[in-house]
Amino acid sequence: MQLDAIQARRVLVDGVFVPATVTLEHGTITRIGPYDEAPEGMILRPADSAYVVPGIVDTHVHINEPGRTTWEGFHSATEAAALGGATTLIDMPLNSIPPTTTVQHLRLKQQAATGQLMVDTGFWGGAVPRNVADLEPLWDAGVFGFKCFLADSGVAEFPPLDPAQFTAALTEIARFGGLMIVHAEDARVLADAPSAPTRSYRDFVLSRPDEAETAAIRQVLDGARATGARVHILHLSSARALDLIAAAKAEGLPVTVETCPHYLSFSAETIPDAAPQFKCCPPIRDGGNREALWQALREGIIDCIVSDHSPATAEEKFRGDGDLQLAWGGVSGLQVGFSVLAQEARRRAIALADLSRWMSRNTADLVGLARKGRIEVGADADFAVYDTNAEFRIEATRLAHRNPISAYDGIRYGGRVTRSVVRGNAIDVERVDHTFGRQLERP
Incomplete structure (x- = not known):
């Protein structure tokens, strides 16, 4: 449904x-006038209990x-995104095969996305050993930047950069x-x-200590x-690094x-053992760290919040029968x-x-x-409608994610996204059946 206007009691403007x-x-938004x-x-006239915010940019x-x-x-x-109020996604260069580390691989990714997108979607490139010469061509081809790892990524086709390789890639990207x-x-x-192999969540945390983040x-x-x-520092989990970051910004x-919703919602002391749906790296x-x-x-x-949505099959997620060292993170x-x-x-x-700013504009x-990420004249008409009266209980089997595994399964929340709008196209959250999304390139 192509909209001509949204009329609401609570619209986030400036x-x-x-x-x-x-x-x-x-x-496109052409005017913001009185109610x-x-x-x-x-x-579109949302309920009086609803808040209209810019579509989430994940x-x-x-x-x-x-x-x-x-x-x-x-x-x-992208269906899951649309159902949750995310109207723009930027896709990571792994865990696809091949990873997005050359222009040729980017074209394969773009070809695979054609005709499938419910929301607007762009692509990160990857920085891996021996692809420094590919970075500028990828940038010119429209990727939004380059992801790298400083430790094992978990997939062989996307190896980490050692210190010398990291410096070489940074030097080229700065150029x-x-x-x-x-x-x-x-x-x-x-x-x-x-x-060591373990089903204990406490032991798993000890295997990824705060110092791993602060040193990196x-x-x-x-x-x-x-x-x-x-x-840009991805998915910060350790508060021990905050002083380093604050000093760097002051400099x-x-x-x-x-950071990510799971770091802001859960705490290690309440996570059960042998529950790999909570495992992440x-x-x-x-x-205390969460607060x-x-x-x-x-x-x-911290500037923004993103999902770091990283799903896997049940076979991968429950590999090792509860051994958190073997399960996919x-x-x-x-x-x-x-x-x-x-x-x-x-x-x-x-x-x-404030939450909208962290998840959309920033x-x-x-x-x-x-x-x-903003509701202003000239911006794309991307919106999420969040209604505090629309309580819901999350059921993993009813999510649009391909594999029904989620750390949020069974939790009840007092409010949910009831409608998304992608460039003026209103999406029915009960039935997403239109591919409104476009492929994005870096401006």
Whole structure:
């Protein structure tokens, strides 16, 4: 359904919820007027209990197609996004086969996505050993930046960079003004940590200690300082790194940081043993650490929140019969992340406008999508409607994710996304059956 206007009691405009009529033409916002206007055409009028926010811009999603489409694919991932209020995704360069490390591989990815997208979708490139010469061609082909690992990625086709390779890649990316995004865990610290087979979540956390993150983040910040490259720290889980990051920002280093809903919602002490749906790397840490991450968001030390949706088949996720060292690491939360965090934010007296900024505008700004993540004239008509009266209980088997495994399974939340709009196209959250999405390239 192509909309001509949205008329709602609570529309997020310039950081404040106001009654407004938002007029749309050809998928673009053309006017924001008073609520009592009488627009013509197809009008969406949410319930008075609903909040209209910019569509979520999720810049960290593993879609896995081509190559591992039994784990996830463009159709299922973008449907889950649409159902959860995410109207823009940026796909990670792994765990697809081949990974997005050359222009040829990017074209294969784009071909696989054609005709399958429910929401707008772009692509990260990858920085791996021996592909420095591929980085600028990938940038020119429209990727939004380059992901690298400083420790084993978990898949053989996407190996990590050693310190010399990392510096070489950063130097090249700085030369053409690109962005390096880093899975910041240190290989040497991980190698020295205890990693015996275990069903104990506490033991698993000990195998991925805070120092693995802090050591890697020091390396990333030193690299930014030496080369001038823009760097972005992915899925920060350890609050022990916050002082390092705050000091780097005060110094003026070009660094940004993200965290994820699972780090802001769960705590290690409440996670049961032998429950691999909670396993991710870096791990979910204790409750005090969780609250420190929330405080860092308030203070601007952490810039944004993304899903790091990283699904796998039941065979991979439950490999080892509860041995957390063998199970695939990744939390599936693409469809529910905003609704989950809206409740978590309320519990902490954090405004929904702030949560929207962290999950929409700041992520859009990270990748240079100036028409996304905001409700203003000239922006894309992307919206999520969140209704505090629409309570729901998450059931993994009813999520659009290809594999019905989720750490959020069985939890009840007081509010959910009831409608998404992608460039003026209203999506019925009960039945997503249109491929409105476009493939995005870096502006």
